[in-house]
Amino acid sequence: MMLHATRIIGCALAAGLLSAPALAQSTKTEQLTVVGAGGVLQDAERAVFFRPFADANKVQLTEDSYSGQMAKVRAMVDTGSVSWDVLQVEQNSLLSGCEEGLFEKIDWTGIGDRRDFIDGAYSECGVGAFVWSMVMTYDRSRIADGPKNWADFWNVQRWPGKRGLRQTAKMTLEIALLADGVPREEVYKVLATPAGVERAFASLDRLKPNILWWTSGAEPIERLASSDVVMSAAFNGRVAAANQGGRSFALAWDGQVLGVDYWAIPKGAKNRATAERFIAFASRPEVQARFPSHIAYGVTNRKANLAVDPKLAADLPTSPANFALAVPLDTAFWADHGEALEARFANWRSR
Structure with a gap:
């Protein structure tokens, strides 16, 4: 009887020891x-x-x-x-x-x-x-009749001043071709050719003296607010958030690059x-x-x-109206050509 009781106690203790790690694991915060x-x-x-x-x-x-x-x-x-x-x-x-x-x-x-x-x-x-989408924006409190598309963005005679663009080939080359008159539905067809790449960089050459590059999504909004640029490419959500905070920044959907x-x-x-x-x-x-x-x-x-x-x-x-004006970002294109185009873009920008 005594031996049987000892075995029961021993089993209970063993069970408790075995269950302790499991209990600790179950209560551990993820x-x-x-x-x-x-x-x-x-x-x-x-x-x-x-x-x-x-x-x-x-x-x-x-x-x-x-x-x-x-x-x-x-x-x-x-x-x-x-x-x-x-x-x-x-x-x-x-x-x-x-x-x-x-x-x-x-x-x-x-x-x-x-x-x-x-x-x-x-x-x-x-x-x-x-x-999200990359759109063109400007301060409507400073420009009454502002630019409507990327070709207008390139028009420094009518709207003098600095422009903000993202410091990447991706989206910037698409925008450069749109500014040069390439239809939305043909942007990647053109950019996939050597002549199209030359055309994109030639378009950027014309605007280069007026470009301020940005790398974070907050930068174009900050620069627009401080009048460092008169217009900029920017993520649409950042523009909308600034407007909710009291700004009057335009959202130009024509030629938005959507991703x-x-x-x-x-x-x-x-x-x-x-x-x-x-x-x-x-x-x-x-x-x-x-x-x-x-x-x-x-x-x-x-x-x-x-x-x-x-x-x-x-x-x-x-939205249907805005999406009709979009250039959907071509993921496969940038996976295939991104490394070479980004390298060329970095070299071009440093000159």
């Missing part, structure tokens, strides 16, 4: 590091995606931001020291990074039906987060399962539908599009 592009965009992401996900799932969420360069992601993956779990990434960076093995493959069974997403918003390594940013998971992310749950949460239509009320970017879930306030939808790049 961690997640999410990386955005900073500024008002990340403010919107925080309000709609980051905080609601962390609160609903009891996740300790840490934010970071970057300017879109893939060098840091590549260094993390190459050295096996990945400190980011989810990042916002542009189309061509996603495609080239996926081919290079810098991102985990997405398990779409946990995300939803791909048919629920707009064309181009799903990928082997990413899920569309939002739709999609994605959620992606770096290869070897420490918290991959939590990252996948975050992306699934951020892809829900009821969650995405709240995004345009914080920043004027389009959403990627078709059901979310139907739920967006019609008053807000009219000022999004994805």
Whole structure:
């Protein structure tokens, strides 16, 4: 009887010892590091995606931001020291990074039906987060009858002063061809030829003395507000946010270069399962539908599009009227030609 009791106590103690690590693991707070592009965009992401996900799932969420360069992601993956779990990434960076093995493959069974997403918003390594566009903007309080398109942007005789352009070949070469009279639907057909590349750089040559380059999305808005430039290329959501803050900046949709940013998971992310749950949460239509009320970017879930306030939808790049004036960013083109064109662009800019 005594021996039997001792065995029971011993088994109970063993069971307790065995269950302690499991109990500790089950109560451990989940961690997640999410990386955005900073500024008002990340403010919107925080309000709609980051905080609601962390609160609903009891996740300790840490934010970071970057300017879109893939060098840091590549260094993390190459050295096996990945400190980011989810990042916002542009189309061509996603495609080239996926081919290079810098991102985990997405398990779409946990995300939803791909048919629920707009064309181009799903990928082997990413899920569309939002739709943005590069537009032309100027201060309507300073220019009453302002430019309407990129050809006007190049007209320094009628509108003297500095212009802001993004310091990348991507989107800048498209804009240069539009300014030179290339129809929207032929931009990539022209740019895919040696003569078209020459034409784009010749167009930039004419404007070069008047260009101030920017690298972060906040810069063109700040420079426009301080009168450092009279007009600029800028992300439409940044312009709309400035107007909500009391500015009167124009949104010229003719020739907008439209793209999609994605959620992606770096290869070897420490918290991959939590990252996948975050992306699934951020892809829900009821969650995405709240995004345009914080920043004027389009959403990627078709059901979310139907739920967006019609008053807000009219000022999004994805509205029918605005989309008809767009040049959709050609991801495959930039994946194939981006390295060579960016190298030539950097050399041209330094001369």
